[in-house]
Amino acid sequence: MRTPVRHDWLAGGAVILLGAVAVGLVQALLSDYLVTLACIALIYVMLTVSLQVTNGLTGLFSLGHPAFMTIGAYVAAILTYPAQRKSFMMPDLPPWLATQQWDLLPAMLIGAVAATLSAVIVGFCVLRLKGHYLAVATLGLIIIVRVVINNQDGYTRGGLGLSGVARLTDLWWVYAWTVLAVYVAWRIKHASLGRAMLAIRENEMAARCMGIDVFRTRLLAFVLGAFFAGIAGGLMVHLVSVITPGSYGIPLAFNLVVMVVIGGTGSITGGIVAAVAISLLGEALKPFEETLELYGLSQVLIALGLILMLRLRPQGMFGSGEPRFLLSAVRQAPQAVT
Amino acid sequence: MTQYYLQQLINGLMLGSLYALVAIGFSMIYGIVRLINFAHGDVVMIGAFATLALVGAGTPWLLVAPVVLLTGVLAGITIERAVFRPIRGAPQVTGFIATLALSVMIENGGVMLLSPQPRNFLFPDVMRTRVPIGPATVSLTDLVIIATTLILVGVLVLVVRRTRPGMAMRATAENLAVARLMGIDVNRTIMAAFALGSALAAIAGLLWGGRFGQIDPLMGFAPGLKAFVACVIGGVGSIPGAMIGGYLLGLGEVLFVGLLPPEYSGYRDAFVFATLILVLLVLPNGLLGRSEEERA
Numbered sequence: 001m002r003t004p005v006r007h008d009w010l011a012g013g014a015v016i017l018l019g020a021v022a023v024g025l026v027q028a029l030l031s032d033y034l035v036t037l038a039c040i041a042l043i044y045v046m047l048t049v050s051l052q053v054t055n056g057l058t059g060l061f062s063l064g065h066p067a068f069m070t071i072g073a074y075v076a077a078i079l080t081y082p083a084q085r086k087s088f089m090m091p092d093l094p095p096w097l098a099t100q101q102w103d104l105l106p107a108m109l110i111g112a113v114a115a116t117l118s119a120v121i122v123g124f125c126v127l128r129l130k131g132h133y134l135a136v137a138t139l140g141l142i143i144i145v146r147v148v149i150n151n152q153d154g155y156t157r158g159g160l161g162l163s164g165v166a167r168l169t170d171l172w173w174v175y176a177w178t179v180l181a182v183y184v185a186w187r188i189k190h191a192s193l194g195r196a197m198l199a200i201r202e203n204e205m206a207a208r209c210m211g212i213d214v215f216r217t218r219l220l221a222f223v224l225g226a227f228f229a230g231i232a233g234g235l236m237v238h239l240v241s242v243i244t245p246g247s248y249g250i251p252l253a254f255n256l257v258v259m260v261v262i263g264g265t266g267s268i269t270g271g272i273v274a275a276v277a278i279s280l281l282g283e284a285l286k287p288f289e290e291t292l293e294l295y296g297l298s299q300v301l302i303a304l305g306l307i308l309m310l311r312l313r314p315q316g317m318f319g320s321g322e323p324r325f326l327l328s329a330v331r332q333a334p335q336a337v338t
Numbered sequence: 339m340t341q342y343y344l345q346q347l348i349n350g351l352m353l354g355s356l357y358a359l360v361a362i363g364f365s366m367i368y369g370i371v372r373l374i375n376f377a378h379g380d381v382v383m384i385g386a387f388a389t390l391a392l393v394g395a396g397t398p399w400l401l402v403a404p405v406v407l408l409t410g411v412l413a414g415i416t417i418e419r420a421v422f423r424p425i426r427g428a429p430q431v432t433g434f435i436a437t438l439a440l441s442v443m444i445e446n447g448g449v450m451l452l453s454p455q456p457r458n459f460l461f462p463d464v465m466r467t468r469v470p471i472g473p474a475t476v477s478l479t480d481l482v483i484i485a486t487t488l489i490l491v492g493v494l495v496l497v498v499r500r501t502r503p504g505m506a507m508r509a510t511a512e513n514l515a516v517a518r519l520m521g522i523d524v525n526r527t528i529m530a531a532f533a534l535g536s537a538l539a540a541i542a543g544l545l546w547g548g549r550f551g552q553i554d555p556l557m558g559f560a561p562g563l564k565a566f567v568a569c570v571i572g573g574v575g576s577i578p579g580a581m582i583g584g585y586l587l588g589l590g591e592v593l594f595v596g597l598l599p600p601e602y603s604g605y606r607d608a609f610v611f612a613t614l615i616l617v618l619l620v621l622p623n624g625l626l627g628r629s630e631e632e633r634a
Contacts, residue, residue, distance in 0.1 A: 135434060136563070143607050148605075300446045
């Protein structure tokens, strides 16, 4: 029998430090455009890793991440929006809200809480569904959120979108939140909760027989994903300073699923690698799309890559595992004799 | 006032017919391979663009329809061979992701090759004749859509109920392994189901373009998803169910917009998907579906 994984603090700390050095270098040496790109790649990492908990570990097929991002982003953006422009841009806001202008952190947290609460409500309705039924229901959620925001234009400016959101995020902010998301996912995966999630993914009936509260665990996985999606939305909107109801839509949901599948369903390292690689690849292909006038090329290539991956290596780059050097505690731990 | 209601009713039937055409193919394919074909809606787009190309080349309308039908057949067979057959037997989620990827590929391939700009699409002028029905007048297009749907569905039901390939199809849908043991060529039968279902979707594309006047490479997305909702309402895997679901959804959508105060009409799509979630919760097998597998 193997002892449960202990967290190798040294390896983890070294990775975080290395990341910080890389962030410092990127910040110091590269152009603004590339720094923004790095931020976006990290936000994708955060989204993918949190989706690894929902879809990868627990086996829920949720496409709802963009919906929660949209909620988190709009709530945070409305809270940080300059107070003197609010009465003009969002006439329906109640007066107590219209005079507020918050800092980034509290605004983002409130946004994430809003996303989380909506995930709880939605989760109670849709988490009884399975497989592709859940997928289509969460896809429907994206559309419902978009339609509602489009129509509540007194609060959100509707289809015009919200522009002129202050650029309050920088690479360090994004990095810190990404580290937190990865840390939380990593701890969950290697704790009893993660085992319970994996058990549900592999065999729900058996998990139930082991005494796992299936519904609660699924809801937790779903809600946790939604929290980080809300945070990611808040970060993104304060990075690119614009949002429209369709900014985070079905193409994004698809790309996130691609990142999860290519990285390996349930592998956090895989998710990180795939998120960075695919988001940078998409960006690198943009100039080609423009010069060749072949818009949509990157999406076609990503989809093709996914189909090939599903045919040739359906478990993804890393399967459900993590690379050895991050788990060195497993090798060093004394084997219990049974 | 009756005139207004009658008008809305016919609008609903028209939209319901289009949904039903797409939903039936969706349901046939689901029934036989137990996979949602996310790219089914994109066959609608392919049908519409095939029509545009044919009309642009000066083909007479009477010839256009059969060729579009054939395009749908080819598209269906290609989709089956390229994506569904290699992953048959893989976990359901894998199949679902693969068809999602296929849909993204077709849509973005369309954007790449055909440009994302919407194109105008016109039926011949005869189709805009107004036909009086009781107190209301209806355009000929709407009547043609409803009639075409009823005829095609009738033919399809005859094929599935009365012919040997149809019987093979039902047997394969019932139990693939046993059907194979009975000497049915399962590969060919599955292909036939894709061919028939996609042919209906392609014709729906022709009618959709003619009715709404504009087509673009992403136009298949909404009908595809709504056809799924229609299938769920009627019971996934059942052909009559898909038809009933399509009509209920079409009527529901039109009445939602037509009967409620105008400030609600923007919530049309939210209504459709809220219905989906509600039906899945309250009536997971739909109206006519059988509870042979777990959905919830």
